[in-house]
Amino acid sequence: xxxxxxxxVAADDDDALPSRRGLRLRYFLRDKKAVAGLVILSALTLAxxxxxxxxxxxxxxxxxxxxxxxxxxxxxxxxxxxxxLFSRLIYGARISLFVGVSTVGVALIIGVALGIAAGYYGGxxxxxxxxxxxxxxxxxxxxxxxxxxxxxxxxxxxxxxxISLAFVDDFARIARGMVLTIREEQYIAAARTIGASDLRxxxxxxxxNAMAPIIVQATVSVSYAILAExxxxxxxxxVESATxxxxxILADARSFISRAWWLGVxxxxxxxxxxxxxxxxxxxxxxxxxxxxxxxxx
Amino acid sequence: MKGYLIRRTIxxxxxxxxxxTLVFFMLRMVPGDPFLAMMRDxxxxxxxxxxxxxxxxxxxxxxxxxxxxxxxxxxxxxTSIYGSRVEVARIVxxxxxxxxxxxxxxxxxxxxxxxxxxxxxxxxKHSVLDHTVTLFAFLGLSMxxxxxxxxxxxxxxxxxxxLPAVGYAPxxxxxxxxxxxxxxxxxxxxxxxxxxxARMIRSSMLEVLKTDFMRVADSKGLPARRLIVVHxxxxxxxxxxxxxxxxxxxxxxxxxxxxxxxxxxxxxxxxILGILNRDYPVVQGAILxxxxxxxxxxxxxxxxxxxxDPRIRYD
Numbered sequence: 001x002x003x004x005x006x007x008x009v010a011a012d013d014d015d016a017l018p019s020r021r022g023l024r025l026r027y028f029l030r031d032k033k034a035v036a037g038l039v040i041l042s043a044l045t046l047a048x049x050x051x052x053x054x055x056x057x058x059x060x061x062x063x064x065x066x067x068x069x070x071x072x073x074x075x076x077x078x079x080x081x082x083x084x085l086f087s088r089l090i091y092g093a094r095i096s097l098f099v100g101v102s103t104v105g106v107a108l109i110i111g112v113a114l115g116i117a118a119g120y121y122g123g124x125x126x127x128x129x130x131x132x133x134x135x136x137x138x139x140x141x142x143x144x145x146x147x148x149x150x151x152x153x154x155x156x157x158x159x160x161x162x163i164s165l166a167f168v169d170d171f172a173r174i175a176r177g178m179v180l181t182i183r184e185e186q187y188i189a190a191a192r193t194i195g196a197s198d199l200r201x202x203x204x205x206x207x208x209n210a211m212a213p214i215i216v217q218a219t220v221s222v223s224y225a226i227l228a229e230x231x232x233x234x235x236x237x238x239v240e241s242a243t244x245x246x247x248x249i250l251a252d253a254r255s256f257i258s259r260a261w262w263l264g265v266x267x268x269x270x271x272x273x274x275x276x277x278x279x280x281x282x283x284x285x286x287x288x289x290x291x292x293x294x295x296x297x298x
Numbered sequence: 299m300k301g302y303l304i305r306r307t308i309x310x311x312x313x314x315x316x317x318x319t320l321v322f323f324m325l326r327m328v329p330g331d332p333f334l335a336m337m338r339d340x341x342x343x344x345x346x347x348x349x350x351x352x353x354x355x356x357x358x359x360x361x362x363x364x365x366x367x368x369x370x371x372x373x374x375x376x377t378s379i380y381g382s383r384v385e386v387a388r389i390v391x392x393x394x395x396x397x398x399x400x401x402x403x404x405x406x407x408x409x410x411x412x413x414x415x416x417x418x419x420x421x422x423k424h425s426v427l428d429h430t431v432t433l434f435a436f437l438g439l440s441m442x443x444x445x446x447x448x449x450x451x452x453x454x455x456x457x458x459x460x461l462p463a464v465g466y467a468p469x470x471x472x473x474x475x476x477x478x479x480x481x482x483x484x485x486x487x488x489x490x491x492x493x494x495x496a497r498m499i500r501s502s503m504l505e506v507l508k509t510d511f512m513r514v515a516d517s518k519g520l521p522a523r524r525l526i527v528v529h530x531x532x533x534x535x536x537x538x539x540x541x542x543x544x545x546x547x548x549x550x551x552x553x554x555x556x557x558x559x560x561x562x563x564x565x566x567x568x569x570i571l572g573i574l575n576r577d578y579p580v581v582q583g584a585i586l587x588x589x590x591x592x593x594x595x596x597x598x599x600x601x602x603x604x605x606x607d608p609r610i611r612y613d
Contacts, residue, residue, distance in 0.1 A: 135316050139592055140551040150573045150581045151324045227442055231555055234444050235570050250445060254559070257448060258456035265452070268445030276440040 024288045034284030037277035044274060048093035055087035059244050067260045077262040079252065085262065088244040089270050095245045096274065099160060100226035106164035107225075108218050111171025116202050116210070118172070119179030130176070136169040142228050149237045156239040163228050167221050174217055178210035185209075212289040219285055223278035230271050246271050306600060310593045315367075317589045321582055322366055326359060349379065375583035380575040386583035389568055394587065396466055397564035400487065401553050401591075403480050405546070408488035408495065415492070416499025417531070423504065431496060438493030443552045447486035447559040454482060464561040483560045487552040494545045495538060502534040509533075536607045543599040547592055554588065565591075 028034055047054045056075075057063075060083060068078040076085040118129040136144055141163075148162035182188065183206070191201050232238040233247030246267045253263035350356050354365060369376070375386035419431040455463035461482055467475035506512060507530060515529045554566030561567070565588050572580035 135313060135320075138313060138596060139589065140547045142551045143547075143554065143588070143592070146554065146569065146573075147321075147585055150569070150585065151327075154573070223440075230442055231444060234442075235555065235558055236574055237570070247444075250448065254448065257452050261452050264445075264448045268442060268448065271442050271445060272437075272440050275442075276436070279436075279440060 027288055028284055031284045033280040037280030040273055040277040044093050045097060047090050048097050051090050051094055055090045057084035057087040059088045059091040067256060070262055076266045079263055080256055085266060088249055089267060092244045092246045092249060095243060096226050096229060099229040100222045103160055103163040103225045104167060104218050104221045107167035108171050111168040112175040112214060115172035115175025116179050116206060119176040120183065120202055133169045133172045141166045141224060142231060145228050145232060149232060154237045159229060159232050159238050163225050167225060170217055170221060171214065174213050175210055179206055182206050182209050216282060216286045216289060219278060219282040223275040227275055306597055310597050313593050314590060318370055318586060321585050322363055325578060376579035378577055378580050380577035386579050389580060390583050390587050393563055393565045393568045396562055397553055400480055400483055400564060401550060404484040404488035404549055407484050408492035412492040412495035413499060416496040417503060419500040420503035435493040435497050438489045443486050443490060444555050444559050446489055447556050450482045450486055466562040483556045486556045487549055491545050491549045494541060498538045498541050499534060502537045503530060506530045506534045539603045539606055543596050546595050550591060
């Protein structure tokens with residue numbers, strides 16, 4: 001893929017090129033996968049927000065058309081209680097997207113705060129924080145989330161807490177790594193010389209310069225958090241059963257898949273398309289923000 | 299090398315101790331007595347009190363903690379409090395070979411697919427095959443494993459009736475019953491793993507093919523097969539082994555989920571059922587054993603890495 005050389009030049013100088021943002025946008029638009037991802041995600045987000053308007057049926061409204069195959073009336077068919085699958089998936093998007101974004105938001109705040117504190121102060125604080133982070137790092141996020149649900153119990157709020165904490169280690173490690181390099185920069189020494197407080201240095205000088213990899217990580221994490229929520233719901237550890245979530249719809253479908261393939265296929269397709277779209281976006285952001293790293297041609 | 303092994307083993311034991319300690323204290327930190335919550339269904343205070351005594355809950359926390367560590371060291375994980383009081387060690391002991399069978403079979407199936415796929419993809423860069431592999435790798439990474447499991451059941455069990463949809467048969471009942479029960483779950487578990495490995499092999503092979511020693515070997519007039527098998531592939535494997543730890547961890551996580559789809563009573567099923575039944579000795583035991591598998595496999599990967607790459611120093 002072409003287009004990286006111009007960006008590589010622009011990377012070093014923030015103000016010299018007023019069109020830097022324009023370049024980034026143009027580069028983004030050239031990435032077809034990223035544009036497709038953005039379109040799908042925007043459509044899904046909009047549908048989730050406007051669910052009452054978009055969904056053709058009440059997600060919990062029952063109908064005598066039970067286990068109906070996809071048709072003009074019910075685009076994606078109906079489940080064993082005659083509920084419209086498309087409407088349920090649209091409402092399910094609300095929970096999936098909300099959990100994905102909110103858990104990563106919390107994980108980012110806690111993780112970045114821990115990582116910056118550990119990297120900036122060093123010493124025993126660094127040791128204590130990083131010992132824990134390394135311990136968590138030894139296990140996949142999903143397993144940590146399952147462990148935490150085991151401790152806190154099931155239900156939507158507990159699942160949000162569990163997933164949030166499960167993703168903290170990723171952000172803490174990145175933030176700490178960034179601080180260790182930024183800490184040695186001249187402008188940090190300069191800020192300290194003019195008497196800036198530690199908190200001010202961390203918030204005003206370190207954090208903004210550490211943001212790029214954190215943003216990329218956050219994007220990718222949202223897709224994993226959505227997968228984690230779907231997985232927990234699927235296992236029966238997530239939200240209460242009245243709420244339609246993608247994982248739960250899929251779990252409920254298990255008893256009927258021999259007769260009703262659509263119940264097994266579409267919920268997973270929604271999950272996969274969402275995850276794929278976010279990953280495409282994440283890849284594009286990685287290329288755009290991390291401009292010094294020239295993209296491998298492939 | 300010996301010193302390195304010893305140090306890493308001690309490190310692994312410390313991690314296990316930390317996990318055991320965290321599990322112990324977190325289960326007791328939760329607002330509300332987990333015991334009471336579990337006994338809410340029974341509703342008999344005398345019985346709850348009796349159970350608290352049976353499980354040593356009437357003693358101070360630190361006494362419980364040291365007793366707990368001593369019991370674990372002896373391999374005693376307590377008894378289930380849900381239904382009949384089966385020993386947790388027995389439940390976990392029965393589940394363990396199932397999970398390991400599943401994980402190992404997934405691992406080998408994935409490698410059998412991923413290694414040739416990655417190699418072809420690198421050697422025939424930009425060909426139709428390469429693009430197909432890349433597409434499948436992308437899909438494999440974005441597909442939830444539990445969904446893939448359901449799709450496989452729809453196609454091969456419910457649709458074609460080729461394979462059983464659920465359950466497990468031990469290897470002692472013959473190879474085919476064992477294999478036929480495990481093949482679908484293994485594909486579901488192994489796919490994301492295969493996707494990671496195939497992509498890693500592809501990019502790592504492309505790196506190696508660009509090196510000077512490959513150009514030298516090529517200009518010596520070595521046949522292509524020898525170039526790839528002797529010179530390129532072994533060197534391309536080194537970075538692959540570094541991601542193996544992460545990839546294997548994902549594979550284990552997949553096992554925990556997929557066991558539940560196929561109703562295979564492995565460690566993942568035991569863990570989830572324990573959580574749902576609020577059977578907390580079982581949860582505790584399952585977490586410890588699952589964690590031990592993670593820690594042990596990480597250790598194996600690290601050791602394998604130092605053995606494959608002679609440039610790595612053990613200090």
